[in-house]
Amino acid sequence: MQSIFRLSLLSRYSAFAACVLLAAVFLLAPIDHWSGPVLAALFVILSAIGIYDLIQTRHSITRNYPVIGHIRYLVESVRPELRQYLFETDFEKLPFSRMQRSLVYARAKQEPDQRPFGTVLDTRAEGYEFIGHSVRPAPLADPTTFRTTIGNDQCRQPYSGSVLNISAMSFGSLSGNAIMALNKGAKLGGFAQDTGEGSVSPYHRRHGGDLVWQIASGYFGCRNEDGSFCPDRFAAQAADDRIKMIEVKLSQGAKPGHGGILPGHKVSPEIAETRGIPVGLECVSPASHGSFSTPIEMMQFLAKLRELSGGKPVGFKLAIGQPWEFMAIVKAMLETGIVADFVVVDGSEGGTGAAPLELSNHVGTPMREALLLVHNTIVGAGLRPKIRIGVSGKMISAFDLASALAMGADWVNAARAFMFAIGCIQSQSCHTNKCPTGVATQDPLRQRALAVPDKAQRVANFHRGTLHALAELLAAAGLEHPSQLRPHHLAQRIRTTEIKLLSQSLPYLEPGELLTGATDHAFYANTWSIARPDRFGVA
16 A cells, blocks of 8 residues: 555656656766756746745645646646647537538638538437428529618608628727728628627728617717716717618627626727726626616617607617516607617627626527517517517528528627637637637737738628528529528428427417417517516516
8 A cells, every 4th residue: 555655756756756856867967068057947936936935825735746736737827729729620609600600601711611511510300490492493692782770650760781790799899900890891882790799999980881889878979977878979979871770789699788898908099989988987788777677668768769860760778687678668669659660689698708607608598589579579569560570599500690680680699700800819818818819819919810801801792692592592492682582492300200390399480469369379478468668677
């Protein structure tokens, strides 16, 4: 037993003992070559590290395995890179697979995106989806016509938006160069960029791309000193012709129900000017809005924004949590007669620069289920002709777009796909300010690596390539425009021996069905009955 103990002790301290021995050898041995002092210094340093490891009390591994125990921390520090480049398969979605990223890179660089030898997907696996093609394919449509008009009869400046746009990403989360590349790409491609809640920065304005100004609970860019909403500042900013729509953010998929805090040391003069906050002081985004507390008050706030903006389309973005709350908002539209121009549905799989793990993994409704609820509720309330629906949540390929549009969306927003287009390698270091490609950092030296003209062209290339692929899908299905996609065009494998159309496997309400009370869908009938326009809670 003692011999086993001695052997274990010897193996644990062998690297440390070797360093001490070699340090002594190189210090005492007469070596004339220049390498002698260098090696002596190296092993003296390693011996000192070993001594420190033995006396420190913070890390058990290095205390038991002096010197050599540091290899564990070294390997752990590069584990994501090793996994991504050496061990990750083409299909592991962490959170995006190599196959998905490669598709974006190819289209952004205008490289061939075709693949030989047939599909590598398991078509027998549960959940496998496909679009049914027609024996009479339609002529290939012009992708530049893939647009939808946003703005109902209460809006004086409707906007014709692309079916694929850049989702909300703030200056602060992204670098100035990244914002400029995305905006210039949007200008080149004729689509819109959502500003995110950090307001409209000089980088958003520089190249003239269409903007969706997102206003969250912090009212950045239109706030008083106490953080409350300032109508005058909002009106002055909203008058900018580059701002095409106003989006009130209630919540986002990656961290629903959670406000944000920007530490004071990150509040630079640029960010302070953009957001309308003091330089160097902690910036807090409350979890909820201070301008309204009930669905009816929310509708009145939207009407106020519409009037102050000169009649531009006004809508809201949310992640679906408690379904009766969204139904309460729809009931408030019916009661007040104030109808939002659009709703953006953010799935719980959405991205963020940083969020608590539990919120990212276990709070909020996934995109498809959320989209179905929103679409059905608006249809059932008889408001679908007046309200357009946008959707976001891990959208990469043209099939992702087609799936969401078939389920009920009018357009799709993508964030991380466009980040890949400007060089993101999914290092998942967004929260560290050490993004290796200059996309998600405020470090001026790091973001200098992102060349705006080149990356802007890649943004436009990706958008154009994806819509061309969507046109090919539509033509195969015998369709000419994305608005013609319906649930019956999409099929899904339910089990090994059964395939169903989405129109068969998912519930879809008829126009006005919730108003008549004649719906056969118990979930929608029961939830609608407890929703109230004067409160977000249940009746």
